[in-house]
Amino acid sequence: MPDWLAHTMIGWITGKILKIEVGLVVVGSIIPDLVKVNHIALFLGTDLQSFFSPFHTPAGSLLVGGILALFFLDSKKVFLAFVIGIATHFLMDYLFIGATRGIQFLYPFSWGYWRFNEIMVDYRFTVLVCLAALGLYLYYFYSGLKKKGRNRRSS
Numbered sequence: 001m002p003d004w005l006a007h008t009m010i011g012w013i014t015g016k017i018l019k020i021e022v023g024l025v026v027v028g029s030i031i032p033d034l035v036k037v038n039h040i041a042l043f044l045g046t047d048l049q050s051f052f053s054p055f056h057t058p059a060g061s062l063l064v065g066g067i068l069a070l071f072f073l074d075s076k077k078v079f080l081a082f083v084i085g086i087a088t089h090f091l092m093d094y095l096f097i098g099a100t101r102g103i104q105f106l107y108p109f110s111w112g113y114w115r116f117n118e119i120m121v122d123y124r125f126t127v128l129v130c131l132a133a134l135g136l137y138l139y140y141f142y143s144g145l146k147k148k149g150r151n152r153r154s155s
């Protein structure tokens with residue numbers, strides 16, 4: 001299970017490559033981890049795990065994403081960006097070894113956990129993802145500069 005930095009960077013890379021609103025994809029990529037709000041509840045002395053755990057399922061995350069998207073004027077476009085972010089989150093959680101038992105892809109129809117969990121990740125994965133994001137950022141930055149330079153010369 002990658003950390004939040006890796007999840008958000010993968011959301012950013014995906015949004016940038018697909019040319020979708022990057023910020024919304026990043027928010028979507030951490031919606032499933034609303035389950036971690038339970039850490040605050042645990043700190044306050046109560047365990048709400050059974051309440052929050054459905055958020056870390058595709059059905060629960062899509063429900064939250066759908067509700068959040070309703071606060072935007074172009075809710076369909078926002079929801080699509082959230083869905084892509086949520087998809088990147090579950091893909092990463094599915095692929096990598098983590099603290100969870102897997103993903104409950106078929107919740108609420110099945111309580112079964114699905115996992116590939118063959119790839120071990122640690123801080124090096126996060127560093128690699130951040131370097132990939134930096135590389136992509138520099139690519140877009142310099143290709144934008146080239147376009148501006150061409151436009152100045154032609155005008």
Ligand SMILES: [Zn+2]
Nearest residue numbers: 032033089093
């Ligand atoms: Zn997760």
